[in-house]
Amino acid sequence: MIGPLWLSTWVALVATALATLVGVPCAWVLTRRQFIGRNVLSVLVLLPLVLPPTVLGYYLLLLIGRQGPVGQLTEALGLGRLVFTPAAAVFAAFVAALPFVVRAAQAGFEQVDAVYEEAARTLGRSERAIFFTITLPLAWRTVLAGIALGFARAIGEFGATLMIAGNIPGHTQTASLAIYDAVQGFRYDLAWQGSLALSMVAGVVLWLMTRSRVRGTW
């Protein structure tokens, strides 16, 4: 169970980092800017939250498969195929984590009264500096809670991962998939190991959430 747990950990870490890099600016744009396509972006980002995992997996497969736009792009760039690789597992976990990061960051940015950003503007600071020195620090607790939730979601990703990364032991078999396999094969000792490890992760995430005092947001 160590191998799958190790894989799950780094897949979830990379996916959460990507979800943070994409989701936080996305949330900022959604809360602070008016633009055409704003609603479309908002819906797209939240879609993974409501779609059945297999449906989401199927769409992702269309996207990154050999014939899909992302798949063709990676082939053209000489990166080879994405499907049934650990990178696909990262992609599935990223898509699953994204709505959690975006929703929390949106809530966080909405809590920051625009007057603080206005004050910073009249003090001559650039929009970029204002984001990093005012908006983000004031919203940080809520954003962090979203990142923690996103990580929990990423590390437990199952359905979409199975469909686009497969369940290849030693290659793309994450802990969630390994637990499933273990139960199928009556290896309850392995199932227990994986389940306890993932439960501990969930516990740490919940502890982080309580510390950030935003339980009410969700």
Added chain:
Amino acid sequence: MNDRVAREQTGTLTVAFAHRVGSFELAPQFCAGDGITALVGASGAGKTLTLRAIAGLLTPQTGHIALQGDTLFDAQRGVHTPPQARRIGVVFQQYALFSHLTVAENVAYGLVERSDAERQAEVSRWLALVGLESYGTRWPRELSGGQQQRVALARALAPAPRMLLLDEPFAAVDMGLRKRLREELRRIQRTVGTPMLLVTHDLDEVRQIADHVIVMDAGRVVHQQPVGGSHADLSAVHTLLTSSRD
């Protein structure tokens, strides 16, 4: 009318714009010179929106705004200088101090492109001027309302703005303290020389600190006059203020 033209030539700030929000039309026209200009009017007269337009936080639909001959906004020519480049300081009604930064960090916030030593010296100088030299390491929430107001004042003045806008700066402090803070503001204005435009609806405040008063009603300037100290005849202002409240 002649008086207005003369003021336009010497005045540091000229404002003439129109902005419609629903059925309310904001169309102030005035000039403000050196010293302290009080912008008075009942609530809803458009005082705060006028300040926002001058600071660049609101873009009017038509008209122009200029400071010391420098056009900040001109709808026809498509000029809209962002607030960052206007060099106009603002003291907001609730001060808007950054709660995650210390008092010294708040005051230093607008002091960019300076060495750490220079910045520290500037912060000390401004904190001393508002009488808070030993408060640099405190957090804004640890300060009283009057102290927070003075931090906001120091923060706005530190980057050496060409003009300072104050939106009812004494509204959040109690009556007893108000009088003292007004005197202090007047002293600071005399020391630094930065022209100030101060929104208020309090005639005592106008008498105590203003050099000039502009009365707004329903989005327009309806009266303006000099204020010559505490015995100034402000009966015209008083009449306008009380009549507009009916």
